[in-house]
Amino acid sequence: MSILALDIGGTKIAAGLIDDDGAVLQRFQQPTPRDSAEAAWQVTAQLIGQALSAGPARAVGIASAGPVALGAGTVSPVNIAVWQDFPIVARVAELTGLPVRLGGDGLCMALGEHWRGAGRGAQFLLGMVVSTGIGGGLVLDGAPYDGRTGNAGHIGHMVADIDGERCVCGGHGCVETIASGPRMTRWAQSQGWTGADAKELAAAAAAGDEIALAAFARATTALAAVIASTAAVCDLDLVVIGGGVAKAGDILFGPLREALTRYTGLTFIRELRVLPAHLGGDAGLVGAAALVR
Known part of the structure; x- marks a missing residue:
C-alpha cells in the first residue's frame, strides 16, 4: 500500500x-x-x-x-x-x-535526494533549496536529523554577513538575504541591471553580462562560506542543491565550487562534493x- x-x-x-x-x-x-x-x-x-x-x-x-x-x-x-x-x-x-x-x-528534500536522487549512498548529506528563499536539511549517519524542535538544517538563516541586511526571519545578514533569487535580482538592479527576475539574471550571466555575473559571484561566495561552515561542523561528504536558482547550472555551480576552495582549508572538508539535485519538484x-x- x-x-x-x-x-x-x-x-x-x-x-x-x-x-x-x-x-x-x-x-x-x-x-x-x-x-x-x-x-x-x-x-x-x-x-x-x-x-x-x-x-x-x-x-x-x-x-x-x-x-x-x-x-x-x-x-x-x-x-x-x-x-x-x-x-x-x-x-x-x-x-x-x-x-x-x-x-x-x-x-x-534532503531525504528524497538521499533515497532516490543525487544523494544515494551518501551518509552525511546536506540538501539545499536555493530559490525564492534558501532551505536546507541534514541526513547524518544515513538518518534524518530533525534537531530539538524539527528545524535543524535551516542553512538559509546562517549568517553570511555580520553587518548585512535584515532578513524575513527577523535576523540580519542571513545567506538568504544575499543568495536567494529575489535578493540576487534586487542587488543586480541596484547596480544598474534592468531585468526582472532570477531566471532572467541567469540568462544574462550565461550571456556574459558583467552585473549578472557579479550577482552570481556574490551569491555563490556567501553560499560557499555557509556550506563550508556546515561541513566543518557535521563532517559532510555531500551537498545536493536544488531549487529555481540551481537551474542556472554551471552559472551557479562553477563559481560555487571555485569559492569553496577558498573556505575549505581542513583536509576533510576539501573532500566535500557538491552536486545538483535530481528529483526536481x-x-x-x-x-x-x-x-x-
Whole structure:
C-alpha cells in the first residue's frame, strides 16, 4: 500500500501517492492560498481527497515550509503568513484516519535526494533549496536529523554577513538575504541591471553580462562560506542543491565550487562534493514518504 505525501510551500501545495520504492504514482498540485488559514487548509484537504481517490494509503508524510514544531504537530511557515501554529498533523489525521509524520521541507528534500536522487549512498548529506528563499536539511549517519524542535538544517538563516541586511526571519545578514533569487535580482538592479527576475539574471550571466555575473559571484561566495561552515561542523561528504536558482547550472555551480576552495582549508572538508539535485519538484513528496519509511 502506498504512502500519502504532502509538500506544503508558500507557492504551491502538492499531494501524491508514493510507493515503497520511492516512485511517485500520482501527483496533484494547486497554488497556495494566502487570504486565510481555512482557505489554505481547504486546498490541502481537497488535494488529500484527490490523492486518496486515486488509491489507498497506509500513512501520511508531510513536508512543510517552516518553522515547524514537531512536538505540537504545528507549522508556522514564514512564507504562509496565514498559518501560524497551524495544527497540520491533527487536521490531517482527523481527515484521513491515518498515522501522520511531519518534517520540514528542507529535511524532506534532503531525504528524497538521499533515497532516490543525487544523494544515494551518501551518509552525511546536506540538501539545499536555493530559490525564492534558501532551505536546507541534514541526513547524518544515513538518518534524518530533525534537531530539538524539527528545524535543524535551516542553512538559509546562517549568517553570511555580520553587518548585512535584515532578513524575513527577523535576523540580519542571513545567506538568504544575499543568495536567494529575489535578493540576487534586487542587488543586480541596484547596480544598474534592468531585468526582472532570477531566471532572467541567469540568462544574462550565461550571456556574459558583467552585473549578472557579479550577482552570481556574490551569491555563490556567501553560499560557499555557509556550506563550508556546515561541513566543518557535521563532517559532510555531500551537498545536493536544488531549487529555481540551481537551474542556472554551471552559472551557479562553477563559481560555487571555485569559492569553496577558498573556505575549505581542513583536509576533510576539501573532500566535500557538491552536486545538483535530481528529483526536481518531486523531492519534497518523496522525502515526506521517506519520513514514514
